[in-house]
Amino acid sequence: MSAVLEVRGLRTEFLTAAGILRAVDDISFSLSAGEIIGLVGESGSGKSVTGFSLLGLIDPPGRIAGGSVRLNGAELVGMTPGELRRRRGREIAMIFQDPIATLNPLLTVGQQMAMALAAHERVSTKAAADRCTEALARVGIPSPRARLSAYPHEFSGGMRQRVAIAIALLHRPAVIVADEPTTALDVSIQAQIVAEMRSLAREFGVAMIWISHDLAVVSGLASRILVMYAGRIVEEGPAARVLRDPRHPYTCGLLDSLPAATAPGVPLRQIPGAMPSLLALPPGCAFQPRCACATPDCAVAPEMTVERDRSWRCFHPAGVASERVAS
Amino acid sequence: MLGFVVQRAFQAFVVMVVMSMIVFVGVYAVGNPVDIVIPPDATQAMRAEAIHRLGLDLPLWQQYGVFVWRLLHGDFGRSFVYNMPVLDLIGGRLPATLELVLISILFATGVGVSLGVYAGVRPSGLVAKSIMGLSILGFSVPSFWVGLILILTFAVSLGWLPAGGRGETVEVFGVPWSFLTLDGLGHIVLPALNLALFKMAMMIRLARAGTREAMLSDTVKFARAAGISEGTILRRHVLKLISIPIITVFGLELGSTVAFAVVTETIFSWPGIGKLIIDSIGVLDRPVMVAYLVLTALLFVMINFTVDLVFAAIDPRVRSGKTRT
Numbered sequence: 001m002s003a004v005l006e007v008r009g010l011r012t013e014f015l016t017a018a019g020i021l022r023a024v025d026d027i028s029f030s031l032s033a034g035e036i037i038g039l040v041g042e043s044g045s046g047k048s049v050t051g052f053s054l055l056g057l058i059d060p061p062g063r064i065a066g067g068s069v070r071l072n073g074a075e076l077v078g079m080t081p082g083e084l085r086r087r088r089g090r091e092i093a094m095i096f097q098d099p100i101a102t103l104n105p106l107l108t109v110g111q112q113m114a115m116a117l118a119a120h121e122r123v124s125t126k127a128a129a130d131r132c133t134e135a136l137a138r139v140g141i142p143s144p145r146a147r148l149s150a151y152p153h154e155f156s157g158g159m160r161q162r163v164a165i166a167i168a169l170l171h172r173p174a175v176i177v178a179d180e181p182t183t184a185l186d187v188s189i190q191a192q193i194v195a196e197m198r199s200l201a202r203e204f205g206v207a208m209i210w211i212s213h214d215l216a217v218v219s220g221l222a223s224r225i226l227v228m229y230a231g232r233i234v235e236e237g238p239a240a241r242v243l244r245d246p247r248h249p250y251t252c253g254l255l256d257s258l259p260a261a262t263a264p265g266v267p268l269r270q271i272p273g274a275m276p277s278l279l280a281l282p283p284g285c286a287f288q289p290r291c292a293c294a295t296p297d298c299a300v301a302p303e304m305t306v307e308r309d310r311s312w313r314c315f316h317p318a319g320v321a322s323e324r325v326a327s
Numbered sequence: 328m329l330g331f332v333v334q335r336a337f338q339a340f341v342v343m344v345v346m347s348m349i350v351f352v353g354v355y356a357v358g359n360p361v362d363i364v365i366p367p368d369a370t371q372a373m374r375a376e377a378i379h380r381l382g383l384d385l386p387l388w389q390q391y392g393v394f395v396w397r398l399l400h401g402d403f404g405r406s407f408v409y410n411m412p413v414l415d416l417i418g419g420r421l422p423a424t425l426e427l428v429l430i431s432i433l434f435a436t437g438v439g440v441s442l443g444v445y446a447g448v449r450p451s452g453l454v455a456k457s458i459m460g461l462s463i464l465g466f467s468v469p470s471f472w473v474g475l476i477l478i479l480t481f482a483v484s485l486g487w488l489p490a491g492g493r494g495e496t497v498e499v500f501g502v503p504w505s506f507l508t509l510d511g512l513g514h515i516v517l518p519a520l521n522l523a524l525f526k527m528a529m530m531i532r533l534a535r536a537g538t539r540e541a542m543l544s545d546t547v548k549f550a551r552a553a554g555i556s557e558g559t560i561l562r563r564h565v566l567k568l569i570s571i572p573i574i575t576v577f578g579l580e581l582g583s584t585v586a587f588a589v590v591t592e593t594i595f596s597w598p599g600i601g602k603l604i605i606d607s608i609g610v611l612d613r614p615v616m617v618a619y620l621v622l623t624a625l626l627f628v629m630i631n632f633t634v635d636l637v638f639a640a641i642d643p644r645v646r647s648g649k650t651r652t
Contacts, residue, residue, distance in 0.1 A: 055552055057548065057551055057552060060451070085551075085554050085556060086554065087554070088551065088552055088553065088554035089552065089553040089554030089555070090554055093552060093553065094549075094552035095549075096545050096548065096549055096552075098545060101544065101545035101546065102545045102546060102548075102549040103546065103549075104546045104564055104567070104568070105642070105643070105644060106567045106568065106641060106642055106643070107563070107564075107567070111563075115550070115553075115555055115559065115563060116550075116553040116554075116555060118559075119553060119554045119555045119556065119559070120554055151643040151644070153643065153644050154643075164549065167549075167553060168552075168553070170553075177552075
């Protein structure tokens with residue numbers, strides 16, 4: 001399968017009063033048509049900034065400092081704002097965490113969908129209404145024609161997120177960046193939306209980057225997982241293998257802190273400490289101050305170790321450490 | 328929607344009743360006006376006759392009753408000083424104030440919101456910083472001083488515009504208006520500008536703050552991610568999102584400026600209502616004061632009522648009467 005999205009060495013920086021903050025540091029991955037990858041990490045690891053960088057939506061004082069993002073073969077980094085805008089929504093779309101905040105409370109759903117449609121196509125009012133009705137029906141909203149004239153506050157949270165998904169799907173983009181789209185929803189609604197997104201991705205061949213801090217959600221959805229820490233990818237691989245047999249101590253920590261990984265009644269395990277400030281990263285491996293396996297070697301930043309279809313950025317990977325010591 | 332209108336109309340009625348009482352009692356407490364309507368050398372009999380003729384010998388509640396009774400018949404009484412119906416007196420002055428205030432507020436809102444939105448969209452540019460500097464100036468420089476400087480610059484030194492008066496007027500529906508003639512328009516420019524400056528500064532800050540907030544909202548991010556152009560985002564999303572505080576302030580300012588445009592009217596000898604009321608307070612012309620205050624209250628109530636209706640038209644959550652989030 002050919003890659004619809006090819007990211008190489010992407011770096012995004014923010015100029016702050018205290019110095020340059022590198023929120024995304026040398027991220028590379030590729031995405032095939034119809035593939036779903038999960039981008040996981042704690043708050044502040046740079047997941048969302050990565051998502052916004054892909055769409056060229058980094059506002060000053062932030063900027064994309066280097067690297068390459070190729071979408072359907074076209075290089076997005078360095079593209080003029082007008083050219084980027086013409087690709088956003090049509091070739092690459094994004095949905096957000098909070099469906100209450102993403103829709104404008106003062107406009108009807110139909111008006112907002114028509115705006116998104118008119119951004120890339122000239123359509124008559126009637127044709128637009130038909131297209132929007134069809135889009136709402138596709139994401140499972142009952143009596144879609146009548147709902148076009150409803151306002152966002154007349155929808156439930158889950159339905160609002162479906163409207164946002166319908167807007168993202170209007171132009172059948174090749175890639176959708178989903179930034180924690182189920183975090184603000186009830187657990188039962190979460191499962192519905194996840195199932196919906198999976199079938200939509202399959203049906204339309206849409207590739208998806210599912211950004212989440214919730215490994216449980218990602219595990220049921222993504223074929224591959226990227227784990228981010230302090231702006232870098234620390235582990236990457238097929239979802240099943242990363243989850244069953246993690247290499248990086250940070251991934252192990254994330255998996256251990258899932259409630260399902262702990263017996264009932266036992267306190268939940270957590271990763272000690274907190275994500276370091278991106279302005280004051282420790283020398284070497286950024287995870288080293290919180291890592292149980294850290295040794296003096298870790299004062300040097302580890303490079304990516306590649307092993308067949310997976311890779312990690314650690315001197316002491318779990319699962320292979322003993323073999324390496326033996327050899 | 329109908330229930331909403333009826334409820335608001337009833338509230339407005341209650342406000343008006345309470346307001347008329349407060350005004351009447353308040354003005355009653357200010358002092359005895361009888362001395363100004365009789366000559367200084369009047370006899371005791373003439374004085375008693377005047378008191379009786381004006382109804383000032385009745386108890387307060389009866390005086391109020393008479394006042395309300397007349398009010399309901401469209402009679403605000405006669406001015407003690409000018410000896411003509413108060414309504415004619417105010418009616419002759421009100422159009423001058425109304426046109427001055429409307430022009431200045433529309434100008435302040437139009438220019439202020441445009442500048443404020445611009446400053447909100449490009450907050451770090453030199454232009455935005457100049458606009459914000461201008462707004463601080465507009466806030467802090469006293470209005471009477473600006474008026475004097477305007478006259479000094481444009482009327483005295485440059486001689487471009489007249490320094491005072493209404494100029495030529497045209498009668499429409501029996502009311503004289505200045506803004507319909509070129510000469511009248513020339514007379515309106517300076518006082519309207521003077522009156523607009525403070526409001527413009529306020530509109531700039533309101534619009535800028537609202538725009539800054541809206542531009543960072545998820546609504547705008549989502550619209551951008553959908554490829555909607557910046558112009559459309561500004562017109563369809565941002566302007567709508569910031570409209571509610573702007574309309575609120577517009578309504579409040581409209582009311583208070585009509586009622587209290589007195590400084591500007593005095594400086595530019597604009598024959599408006601502000602000057603009339605100051606003069607009336609000076610000589611305790613009680614019917615004029617009461618009528619003026621009641622009409623001002625009515626004006627505020629009507630403006631607020633309209634603002635509420637506009638809110639309901641803009642915001643569907645107000646319309647449906649429930650805010651689910």
